[in-house]
Amino acid sequence: MDLVLIAIVLGLLAIIYGFVTSRQVLRADPGNARMQEIAAAIQEGAQAYLKRQYTTIAIVGIVVAILVAIFLGAVSAIGFVIGAILSGVAGFIGMNISVRANVRTAAAAQTGLQQGLTLAFRAGAITGLLVAGLALLAIAGFYYGLTTLGGYTVGMGDRTVVDGLVALAFGASLISIFARLGGGIFTKAADVGADLVGKVEAGIPEDDPRNPAVIADNVGDNVGDCAGMAADLFETYVVTVGATMVLTALLLTGAGDALPGLMALPLLIGGVCIVTSIIGTYFVKLGKSNSIMGAMYKGFLVTAILSVPAIWLVMQWVLGDMNAPVGGGLLEGVRNIDAGAPLAEEGTSSLVGGFTGWGLFWSAMVGLAITGLIIWITEYYTGTQFRPVRSIAKASETGHGTNVIQGLAISLEATALPTIVIVAGIVVTYQLAGLMGIAYAATAMLALAGMVVALDAYGPVTDNAGGIAEMASMDDTVRARTDALDAVGNTTKAVTKGYAIGSAGLAALVLFAAYTTDLAEYFPLLDVDFSLENPYVIVGLLLGALLPYLFAAMGMTAVGRAAGDVVKDVRDQFAADKGIMAGTSKPDYARTVDLVTKAAIKEMIIPSLLPVLAPIVVFFVITGVAGAQNGLAALGALLLGVIVGGLFVALSMTSGGGAWDNAKKYIEDGNHGGKGSEAHKAAVTGDTVGDPYKDTAGPAINPMIKITNIVALLLLAAIAG
């Protein structure tokens, strides 16, 4: 049986899991009429937003698809469209599950914490496995169509498959940046706006049904934290696994008959890890200590541990002899790996110019280890039981200013350990198997996406469940249970973002290698100098590092502006109808939802185009000033500059935001004066600041980095063609 077909079958397994589990979720008790009424309003708002968002994106998508078809041919255009559509589908399905699971989680939480957890986590697992499954199906299906059905061959001078895979990744990334940013602006404009005018001005609690922005806030959880996140992780999966395949095709050209197996290997790793992720989901259960995070860890650990023999099995199966040089020894096409040689020259390694199956296997293990470490570090920085969150909570005692100062300090500090882990990962995997080692570490990280996304997607469900419990005036114990689930959700949401950006750090190296290899293939006579001694390389690094700053500035401003609109709308509604605050008449929820929808769609366009246009502008300007050689050097440096700058901006924003949010929750648990104290007010300010940090600007940097990289690759293909 064709290896790729096996990957496709394993991808379908994820879809089947999704179907079966979603039927289980839908069979659960949907609560009373009031709860269902609220849930329906949220559902309606989310669907209306997503419809409008995807309509707008579709227009951009069609224009870009036509450009891709003109410059890169029909196959690439098809790849682009598949990537784009499935990215949208991943977000859409995730949202649809989420808006149905929320009310059922609220209902289940009436029975107990375990029941609420089970329902919310199942909903998350559906999204997680659909994201991983669809992503695997997208790449494997497209690749199968091109090679087995279309008859295109990899390597041998035919670029169709490689360009097609890059275009597929481009489609996924382009849609996902719109989804991440549009959803992120929606959710935080609604959240911040609702908090400002509700909690701060009117003095009514969060999720109070008298607040006209309350439905918009709950819609936001679904379109931002769920749909946007799903599209983002779909993109991360497709780009990472796709880049590994592209690098295999470009570098291991001497592998001969072994090449099809090597091309299929990343897909198979993704496939078997879908199985281990499905198994892991059944282990997410509260233990004796009732620790929710502990339950999450159990599920993740089962998946990670089972993935070790699973990955070993497929590697053993595909490669045969794990000790033989990968690529059958015909490694004349292997570039760059020689740079790992110095050790060998000193007699401590035998990896000169090649690597073994064991090298790839251990690199994949490093990928799993990085994932685990990032989860652990993120929990440290965002969990309520550790120093960082507690230091922010303590700083809240002395006021708004010190809360924000300490939060910013923690957000800056939170970049250190993940960076060191990523750097160590680069060094070790490069020693193990050169660039392919780095690529396999990234692939193994993403292979766990089903499980990691499950952990994340459970968050918005519990957040919504809490909102419904509040609005439907359910018993306080229900809200207490959903709050406990939600606090862990803040950590798991931060985990996914750290994980996505961490994998981007590795994937960026792989994409840069693809860029330089492409360059050598397209322009063999051009000697592009990527040395740091070339000032145009520094220029590229600086401009690349600037992009995340500018992009984040735009995202933050957009949230501020849209939140201001929400505040005005709510004030107007309160002023026009005094019955709203009295509780005698219902606010016009739909009007606020509509307003946020329009604002988010309008605000997402320009920042999303920044990473598409920046590489093109930089290339042409530098080429005009200093020749194509330096233009290409600056463009290559831009790719790395955007990750060197973006890694830190993204890590600081996502961890810092999570820490602020949980510092507030920690105070609400009765520490430092508890709810209503001055410290609590200061913590609400920190939480508000953290909102666009962690849910708008920070996470959107991951797809932004990818787009910059992919546009550069496509630009090369376009100017060569």
Add this chain to the structure above:
Amino acid sequence: MDLVLIAIVLGLLAIIYGFVTSRQVLRADPGNARMQEIAAAIQEGAQAYLKRQYTTIAIVGIVVAILVAIFLGAVSAIGFVIGAILSGVAGFIGMNISVRANVRTAAAAQTGLQQGLTLAFRAGAITGLLVAGLALLAIAGFYYGLTTLGGYTVGMGDRTVVDGLVALAFGASLISIFARLGGGIFTKAADVGADLVGKVEAGIPEDDPRNPAVIADNVGDNVGDCAGMAADLFETYVVTVGATMVLTALLLTGAGDALPGLMALPLLIGGVCIVTSIIGTYFVKLGKSNSIMGAMYKGFLVTAILSVPAIWLVMQWVLGDMNAPVGGGLLEGVRNIDAGAPLAEEGTSSLVGGFTGWGLFWSAMVGLAITGLIIWITEYYTGTQFRPVRSIAKASETGHGTNVIQGLAISLEATALPTIVIVAGIVVTYQLAGLMGIAYAATAMLALAGMVVALDAYGPVTDNAGGIAEMASMDDTVRARTDALDAVGNTTKAVTKGYAIGSAGLAALVLFAAYTTDLAEYFPLLDVDFSLENPYVIVGLLLGALLPYLFAAMGMTAVGRAAGDVVKDVRDQFAADKGIMAGTSKPDYARTVDLVTKAAIKEMIIPSLLPVLAPIVVFFVITGVAGAQNGLAALGALLLGVIVGGLFVALSMTSGGGAWDNAKKYIEDGNHGGKGSEAHKAAVTGDTVGDPYKDTAGPAINPMIKITNIVALLLLAAIAG
């Protein structure tokens, strides 16, 4: 007459200007007894702090000096000590002028705005010209001593002079990072602490004499914004001009007899610009519009415009034929400049392998233009009449959270234009004269340091004057005048920081070139690969970019912690003696000053050692894992990573902080509800957050970048020796 002696004479001119002008300042009316009493308390506190700070630094300095003597020889150790001592002297004198001018400015402001401006600006000009003069004297004197008196020659295989200049720069940088950070922690811990417990808790105005932290706050302006800043700019000057000389010695080895002239040229540029700066100071006068910023611009513009012919004259004089290739055509030793060749290959330039006097001249002009543009951009981002500050003020209407969100958005955005200006500067000067072009642009920037520091150092004087006016219950018009002067001070303070970090962007390239040239000289057989294709280069870039984040996190945390101590101390004083709030008994100012002093000294040590130790650790770890070749590659990349990361962190923090401060001032001017409104409270929060951003963490990144670079250069020399 020896060219270097002329530079020394011009440096002495600055000192003479300082003496004469300080006598003028001291002759001015020192105000009434109450004012003098307050000023004496500030003076005493500032002196006590500086004494303790420099004692602590001296211990570190002596240890490092011994290490330098052991690893690099006696001459380097002497250079280190000169740099260190004069850096301290620059800070000390600046502070001494400032603590005497503050009370006189308050007295002068009784007469009118112009009188207050004249006095405060004169005090600033003394500090500015002493910084520039001492820096020029340090390099020129040391260089003169080594070459003319000591008989050492530049080039010809003798590294004594080059290593000595690097050690001089190291001394200046090491002291300045302690001064910047220690002073920064002091000033902001006192400021934030005083505001939190005074304005926010006790509801008493800023600078109210009942607040026990009020003297500490005013001491902070002097030891942080004045002494710390002066040491920082002294360091920037020494490193930039020194690096240009080092690069000249390393690259233009084929210049033969012309080399001494080329070595003296940067010193002469610095010398003539001291003259133009002195002239410029006399043009700082209010026009009809009474615009304080306009008065500042007049002074700067006169200096900048006069510097054009002045620089042209010295270049013409030193180089003779401005059209001849610099270095007499014997350019075999010129490295890297060939990288600028592509244009020539396409037939549009004739700079292959060399450059002319005109190339250097226009590069210097680009340096002047960069300085002007950075001032203009900084004014846009921090001035009360433009969009950024007004957007923060407007966002304050909806609360603390939106104020901080908008402030962060502006701080992120504020990095874009300066980066583009710096990048354009790199591209243009590199086209004009290769790496030497970049070096001359940086040198010309720093040549204006006398004027730029004058603009900055005037700020803390007016800030103090306002404090004294408040405490001495002077007429409200006095406070209104000092407030107007202080608002511009926020902008000019941000200007200097942007200018320092911008010049660091250029200087870092020069230092990196020195690193690679040194490498080739020390280890001619080692083929170090600085290409972005080498993963160890990426590792170095990532770790380098991490340093400013970690450093800033430490600085922010330190301020938060020390401010918390201040709050507790003030609360204790209020609780112990009810008479303080009633105004019947005096608080114990000295106790608070002493507490902040201890905290600042303790907190400054570890972050300051980070840039010293990081390059050493990274080099040895990567060498251990992947060989010395990759260790050296990672170390080189670390140097550029720290600037790629640090440029953005520093720019965003310094501009953002200035914008927050002035948004508060804008509201206090009666906008968005004015003083006491909800918007004002939110703006106070933003200002508090901005404080450690702009005055502690942000500005200290500039010396941090330099130290990382210099330590790497010294490390090379040490392992080679």
